[in-house]
Every structure is written in structure tokens, then in C-alpha cells.
Amino acid sequence: MSQSKFPGLLTGLLAAVAVLLVRPLQAAELTNEALWQEAQQLEQSEKYDQAADRYRAILSSETRWKKRAKAALLAANCLDHIGRSTESIPLLDKAIAEADTLLAQNKPGIDESWTLSALYGKAVACEKTGDRAGALKAIERIRAQFFKSDEAREALAIQARLEGWSPQRLTQILAREQEAIQMAEQAAEASKQNRDQEAVDLSDRIIQQYPDTAAVYPAMRTKALSLWRLHKYHSAKVVYNDILQRVEPIAPHSQLVRTAQRRVAWLDATSLFKRLMEQRIRGDSVSDGDWQRVRDLCATVTDLTSDPHERAQVRTIAIESLYWKGDAKATIAAAEQFLKEYAGDKKYRLFKREVAAVQFMLADKLREIGQYQEALAHYRWLIQACEGSDPIDLGAELLSRLYYRIWWTLGSTGASEAERSSVEQALISTSPHSTYVQCIQVIKQQEEDRDAR
Known part of the structure; x- marks a missing residue:
């Protein structure tokens, strides 16, 4: 048969081969895709118990994090629909754990929406099942990690029922929250426009006047960032450490905590490196453990950042620690x-x-x-x-050092005097009063004295 008589068949075969060459589908994935379709159809038909079973079957064999988080969350939602909230709570915990695992890997393009959905679902489910402590714990994390979300405000209504607040008290608390959030937004806007001192002052007002609101978390974030940009690094570190003390026990994988961990590690790495370098320049010994500590802190920053410039900078510091160590x-x-x-x-x-x-x-x-x-x-x-x-x-000092290094290295290779002289002239024209010019004169005199002997 000729190729032209069956173009559709040939195209289909080639496409199939191309797919297989790119990535053969595993049997488990094919099974899971079929289960997804079936589960979604059952859910749309309001057959929630059967849909939940399919989602749980996916969860037991699925390896992709997004699919695992989604399957756990959807299974929990289906069970909640039919009043089986007690069974939904472990699934919501699973969805939270899957989302947190991904956040810890710091992959680009990952948001925290899965965690928010699962946490709010857990607060609702715990309220329904009478688990007051579980609900309040979920609400606390929502307010610390997702302070700008609608769920953060809605969670207060759940807390009001659990705590027995009067409607008037809830109204007052919500109004106070709104005032604080608006001020936090003003502080963030000031920070975006590089009015950093204004941002710090507004943030301080929120922290002092509204310490019991969710707005305190974005206020701390804005204050730390603005202090950083004002080069007040010690003050910024104090705020970041405060964030870690207050938020890390509640929301250890939140972006707020990860940013604070990264900034503290960065400051610790650079300050330790500077101190060790000064010790070396003075001629004091530095232990291998201290140099390793610098590299460990740099590795922490690398693990926590998705900023390519930060990665490059801390890797450079890590290499420089090896350089100054003499390895x-x-x-x-x-x-x-x-x-x-x-x-x-x-x-x-x-x-x-x-x-x-x-x-x-x-x-x-x-x-x-x-x-x-x-x-x-x-x-x-x-x-x-x-x-x-x-x-x-490079700056005059480093450029002068560079010319000196070239001049010295040429001498070790047996290069001609003319070649070395051209480098010396380049150094003199770049920085005529450099100490490296004087060093060359001293070395040349030593070479002449040696040759004379």
C-alpha cells in the first residue's frame, strides 16, 4: 500500500510513537486517570460516597503531589457532603501534609492555595464533630498564614461560635480586623513605593495597637522588608526572628516563615564570613568548622530561595569561604x-x-x-x-590587583620582559599610586640583585 492512500493512519501511528518516545504512560497512571474521570462523574451525580471511594483509591497509588493533595481534598469534601465529617478530617490532614511537602521543596510556581482550602475545610469539619481544639488550631494557622484571605475573616465566625462570642462582639472584632488590615495595606503600599521609613512607622502602629489581629503578620513582614532595604540589617533580623518565634510553630512551611528563615540565614552567613575573613587577614587561625558553618548557612539560603540572583550570590560566598580557607x-x-x-x-x-x-x-x-x-x-x-x-x-583596587597577579604569573612562566612591562604600564595607567606598583618595583629590584650575584 502506498503512503498517500492512508495518510490518517500513518499520522496516527507516528503520533503514537512520538508520545511513547517522550514518556511511556505507566499502568498505574492510566488506572488513576480512569479513576479521576469516574470519581468526577460520580461527584457531579451527587453520589458522594462512591466518589469518595474513588478519590481515596487514587490517593493510595498516586505519586504526583498535586494529584495526591487534590484527591485527599476532594475525598474529604465528598464525605463532608454526606455528614461523614469525622472521616474527612484525616484526609484533610493528608491534603495539608502533601501541600506542605511541596512548599518545603520550594519549587517555582507553587502557591499555598491547597493548604488554605484544606485548613478551612478542617476548621469546618472539626466544628461539626465537636473538636474545638482542632478547629481553633486550624483557624490560628489560617490567620497567621493567609491573613489577607476571605477565609481568614470567615474563620472568625467559626471561632465566635466555638468561643461563645455575642454577635456584637464579633461585629466589633471584624471591624477592628478591617481597620488593621487597611493600615497594613497602606504600609505595604508605602513599601512598594520605596517610602520605607513610612512603611516601618505604619507597621509599628499596627504591631502596637492591633497585636491581636491577623494584620500583625503582614505588618511584621513589611517592617522587616523595609528595614532591610534601609540597610538596618540588625533591626530587620530582630523582626525576622520575632516572626519565626510567633509563626513558625503555627505555620512552619508558610512563605512568611520561609522568607524569615532565608533572611536570617543570609545575615548570619555574611556576618560570620566577614568576621572569619577579618581573622584571616589579621593572621589568626580559623577552624574548618567555622568555614563549614558559612557554607551550611549558604546552603540554607539556596534551599529556601527561588530567586536566581540570591542563589548565585550565596554560592559565590560559599566558594569564597573555600578560597579563604586555603583549600x-x-x-x-x-x-x-x-x-x-x-x-x-x-x-x-x-x-x-x-x-x-x-x-x-x-x-x-x-x-x-x-x-x-x-x-x-x-x-x-x-x-x-x-x-x-x-x-x-571591578573597581580600581581589584583591577590593580588583577594586573599585579598577571605580571607576577607571567614571571613564573618565563614570559618576555616586554610582555611583563606592558602589563606593568597598564597597571600604572590604571592606578599609578597603587601599592601593587610599589610591589612590582620591589620585586624587580630583588630580581636584579639576584641576577647580579
Whole structure:
């Protein structure tokens, strides 16, 4: 048969082969997809008990986190429809756990809506079953983690029934919540417009005047962020630690907590690194454990952030800790891996300062172990990067040091005097009063004295 007589059949076969080549469907996935369709049809037909059974069957074999969270939540909703709220609570706990697991992985594009739906469902189910403590615990987390949501306000109505509040008291509390939330929104808007001191002042008013409202959580977040941008890092850290003390026990995987953990780890890493570097410069010893602590803190930031610039910055600090520790082999390995990931044309434009710092450290350590030509290649890359169409501004001191390193390394390779002299002249034209110019003069005099002997 000719190909032209059966174009539809051939196209279908090719499409099927392409699908199989991309990713063969597992039998369990096929079964789960069929169960999904059946469960949804049963739910639409209001056959909630049967639909719940199908969703639970999916939950027992499904491996994809979203599907597991969704199956647990839908099964719980179906059981709640038919008055089986007691059975729904473990499923809601499962949905919360699945969503929290994903949040802990810090994957891009993940929101916290699954957690909110499950928590609110749990508050409702616990109220129905008389589990007052369980309901109040869910409400507390909703208000700490989802302070801007409609559910945060609706949860207060559940709390009012559980606590026996009068309608008048609930009305007063809701009005107070609204006042505080509006002020928190004003503070956030001031922060967005870089009116950071105003944002701090508004946030302080909320924290002092409305400490019992959900608005205290966004106020703390805004205050910490604005203090950070004002370079008041110690004060920002105090607020972030307060967030961790108040919110982490309630909502350990919330974005608010993760941001606070990341900022505290960042400040701890940079302050510890600065202190250790100063010790090294003074000639004091630094333990391997202290350097490892810097890298552990950097790893914490990396695990908690989805910001590519923060990742690049803390990885650079981690490499620099190896550099100052004096571990040439580890520095070279880490630097080469970093450049492999970040030095490409597209990424380089985004991370050129970090790439430049790592290039310099790599060149220095290659020079230390006698790989002079390889070191020169990285030093010269930096010179070219300073002179290109989109130059890196290394600053006069670092550029002077770079020329000095090249001059010194050329001497170790047996380069001609003319080549070394051209580098010396470049250094003098860049920074004529640099101490590196004086160092070269001293070394040249020592070389002349040695040759004279």
C-alpha cells in the first residue's frame, strides 16, 4: 500500500510513537486517570460516597503531589457532603501534609492555595464533630498564614461560635480586623513605593495597637522588608526572628516563615564570613568548622530561595569561604562548576559580578598550584570583561590587583620582559599610586640583585 492512500493512519501511528518516545504512560497512571474521570462523574451525580471511594483509591497509588493533595481534598469534601465529617478530617490532614511537602521543596510556581482550602475545610469539619481544639488550631494557622484571605475573616465566625462570642462582639472584632488590615495595606503600599521609613512607622502602629489581629503578620513582614532595604540589617533580623518565634510553630512551611528563615540565614552567613575573613587577614587561625558553618548557612539560603540572583550570590560566598580557607582543590572544583552553570552568554549578563568574582578566585588557586597558563587565561578573561561593550566595573583596587597577579604569573612562566612591562604600564595607567606598583618595583629590584650575584 502506498503512503498517500492512508495518510490518517500513518499520522496516527507516528503520533503514537512520538508520545511513547517522550514518556511511556505507566499502568498505574492510566488506572488513576480512569479513576479521576469516574470519581468526577460520580461527584457531579451527587453520589458522594462512591466518589469518595474513588478519590481515596487514587490517593493510595498516586505519586504526583498535586494529584495526591487534590484527591485527599476532594475525598474529604465528598464525605463532608454526606455528614461523614469525622472521616474527612484525616484526609484533610493528608491534603495539608502533601501541600506542605511541596512548599518545603520550594519549587517555582507553587502557591499555598491547597493548604488554605484544606485548613478551612478542617476548621469546618472539626466544628461539626465537636473538636474545638482542632478547629481553633486550624483557624490560628489560617490567620497567621493567609491573613489577607476571605477565609481568614470567615474563620472568625467559626471561632465566635466555638468561643461563645455575642454577635456584637464579633461585629466589633471584624471591624477592628478591617481597620488593621487597611493600615497594613497602606504600609505595604508605602513599601512598594520605596517610602520605607513610612512603611516601618505604619507597621509599628499596627504591631502596637492591633497585636491581636491577623494584620500583625503582614505588618511584621513589611517592617522587616523595609528595614532591610534601609540597610538596618540588625533591626530587620530582630523582626525576622520575632516572626519565626510567633509563626513558625503555627505555620512552619508558610512563605512568611520561609522568607524569615532565608533572611536570617543570609545575615548570619555574611556576618560570620566577614568576621572569619577579618581573622584571616589579621593572621589568626580559623577552624574548618567555622568555614563549614558559612557554607551550611549558604546552603540554607539556596534551599529556601527561588530567586536566581540570591542563589548565585550565596554560592559565590560559599566558594569564597573555600578560597579563604586555603583549600585550592575544593575552590577550583566549586568555581569550575559555578562557571559551567553561570558563565554562558545569556546567564553571564545577569550574573556578571558573581562570575567575575569566581573567575578571580579560580585564577588565584590555579596560580597557587602552579597551573600558570590556566590561571593567566582566567585573569585575561577578566581584563577583557572590563574592556568590553558591557564592561564589568571591578573597581580600581581589584583591577590593580588583577594586573599585579598577571605580571607576577607571567614571571613564573618565563614570559618576555616586554610582555611583563606592558602589563606593568597598564597597571600604572590604571592606578599609578597603587601599592601593587610599589610591589612590582620591589620585586624587580630583588630580581636584579639576584641576577647580579
